[in-house]
Amino acid sequence: xxxxxESGGGLVQAGGSLRLSCVASGxxxxxxxxxxxxxxxxxxxxxxxxxKWSVAITYYADSVKGRFTISRDNAKNxxxxxxxxxxxxxxxxxxxxxGRSTVVREQYAYDYWGQGTRVIVSS
Numbered sequence: 238x239x240x241x242x243e244s245g246g247g248l249v250q251a252g253g254s255l256r257l258s259c260v261a262s263g264x265x266x267x268x269x270x271x272x273x274x275x276x277x278x279x280x281x282x283x284x285x286x287x288x289k290w291s292v293a294i295t296y297y298a299d300s301v302k303g304r305f306t307i308s309r310d311n312a313k314n315x316x317x318x319x320x321x322x323x324x325x326x327x328x329x330x331x332x333x334x335x336g337r338s339t340v341v342r343e344q345y346a347y348d349y350w351g352q353g354t355r356v357i358v359s360s
Contacts, residue, residue: 239263239349243333246354249323253358257318259333259351265290268335271316272347273307275329275356282332286318287341296341301327323358330355 245257261268272287286307288295295307306319316333331354334347 239265239268239335241333241335241349241351243331243351243354246331246356248357248359251323251325251358251360253323254319254321255323255356257320257331257333257354257356259316259318261314261316261335265314265335267337269337269339270335270341270346271307271309272334272336272341273316273318273331274334274344275327275331276353277329282344284342284344285331288316290335298342320356323356325358325360328356328358 240262242260249255268290270287270289273285274282275285276282284298285301286297286305288307304322309316333351335349336347338346340346
């Protein structure tokens with residue numbers, strides 16, 4: 238089992254920045270990929286960003302490319318999502334996920350999920 242705990246959400250004005258954190262614990266040696274997804278009430282959860290656990294290969298949704306950066310602190314077993322130039326449409330609950338699959342953009346590829354952290358971007 239892998240446990241994931243997110244933090245860092247909050248309220249920010251449009252154009253501002255936030256950094257989300259996801260601390261992984263447990264069988265982290267099983268992890269192949271880490272991802273961030275987001276969900277707006279009434280809509281499907283959507284892919285935001287991902288990276289391979291052991292190497293710095295990253296993937297981004299077109300909607301966040303150039304504004305969001307996913308990174309990892311190896312010593313802390315923590316994955317970050319640095320969000321800049323935030324827009325009201327980035328408002329959502331953000332979820333961290335860990336998986337053992339080479340697929341990174343699909344929810345089904347992830348085995349473990351955090352509880353989510355809410356981000357609100359005001360205009």
